[in-house]
Amino acid sequence: MSMERSAGDPAGRAPPWTGGCRCGAVRLEATAAPVMAVACHCKGCRRMTGGAYSLSLMLPEAGFRLTAGETVRAGLGAALEGGLALGSGENPDLAAALDHRACPVCKSWMFTRIAMLPDMVNLRAAMLDRDAWVTPFVETCRAEAQPGIVTGARHAFDGFPDAAAWPGLMIAYAREGARP
Template sequence: MSEPKTGGCLCGAVRYAISADPAMAVNCHCKNCQRQSGSAFSTIIGIPEAALSIEGEFKTFDDKGESGEAVLRDFCGVCGSPLFSRVAVAPGLIFVKVGTLDDTDDFNPAMHLWTRSKQHWVDLAGATAFETNPS
């Protein structure tokens, strides 16, 4: 990555910089990502936790995913913007909500996860898709 990617929450209380290329870019269709995002899915990039520097304070909601595994969901305590997720099945990675990036042009989701929970009107024809997490 030539220069860090930056982003933040809606109100600007939390800002971050990413210093590494993402390991993955995906759309997650699990029910909890739908609820947290208020949309049909959550578009996220997975990066090494050490590659993320954060300014400002965020709050964390301790959740369990559809798999039953722990999911830590970080959000701005001022405006409520969802920012990051950490999942037990991917230690060392942190998942950044793509919509919080200042520039999203470089990111194209390569696959769809948890499609068994997707909204019926979402068309995944031709997409790489997994009913749960890929193994």
């Protein structure tokens, strides 16, 4: 990964980056710079990661591709497709709108496509071969966070930001977000 800034990427996040699942059966490449780094504290993300939050990079879909292997649907969307009833309190419309993708071998949750954001993919930052530079810029679902969890994100929301807030957050991230 180059640490140099190019004229086409003045923020210094010049791709491409490579990555993959834990077992290596699925490999990926990101050729577009992220537009946001988000830590989500919702119970669903915490359950899928097994951690305190999910750290994702929002990437343009056109700048993301699998280079080896295929993924399978994961999360509640996979449960719905399998004909399982969702637990109480789970929203079937939201579950259907979130296309979580995982390695079919090691079951690593790799990325998510969200129906409301058809041109974006949310890549789990840990899937990158080199992810030490990734820090959250925005926290979502802070109201669901486990006590004492601090991410250092510059912007925090109890739920999800209004759609109108995202363009300004993306501009701020392009200017101030973490660089590799």
